[in-house]
Amino acid sequence: MVNKKSFNERCYEVLAKVPRGKVTTYKEIAKKLNSKAYRAVGNAMNKNPYCSRPRTADDRTNYCLPRNRSAPIVPCHRVVKSNGEVGGFASGTKKKIEMLKKEGIEINKNNKIDLKKYLYKF
DNA sequence: TATTTGACCAAGA
DNA sequence: ATCTTGGCCAAAT
Numbered sequence: 001m002v003n004k005k006s007f008n009e010r011c012y013e014v015l016a017k018v019p020r021g022k023v024t025t026y027k028e029i030a031k032k033l034n035s036k037a038y039r040a041v042g043n044a045m046n047k048n049p050y051c052s053r054p055r056t057a058d059d060r061t062n063y064c065l066p067r068n069r070s071a072p073i074v075p076c077h078r079v080v081k082s083n084g085e086v087g088g089f090a091s092g093t094k095k096k097i098e099m100l101k102k103e104g105i106e107i108n109k110n111n112k113i114d115l116k117k118y119l120y121k122f
Numbered sequence: 123t124a125t126t127t128g129a130c131c132a133a134g135a
Numbered sequence: 136a137t138c139t140t141g142g143c144c145a146a147a148t
Contacts, residue, residue, distance in 0.1 A: 008146080036144070039128060039144060076129085
């Protein structure tokens with residue numbers, strides 16, 4: 001079998017490459033996977049087990065997470081909408097905005113991010 | 123197997 | 136700049 005990984009897992013792998021201070025979009029991730037499933041990318045983020053620390057023992061087993069990890073493994077707060085709006089977040093959009101600001105990403109008066117400036121190119 | 127559910131997108135009004 | 140509409144597609148139900 002060439003591709004054992006689920007769509008969701010592939011999303012996480014792609015996202016893990018986005019560095020601090022940059023963002024990507026749901027659509028960009030889908031594109032990277034040769035897919036148009038941008039909505040499905042959002043679903044994947046909503047569930048993702050990598051966001052902070054593993055929630056369960058199964059998370060470690062299934063995804064081979066390191067033991068003493070407290071920093072985010074996959075930066076799911078760096079995924080925004082294609083039109084520059086911040087988009088959703090499991091623990092609240094507000095939280096997401098705070099995290100982004102902490103990384104130096106500006107949010108303009110229309111609650112948007114300048115993608116020309118901050119979008120990470122794969 | 124079939125339907126529903128989204129952290130979405132793009133074009134139009 | 137806002138809002139609506141139809142479309143998209145993997146996963147969950």
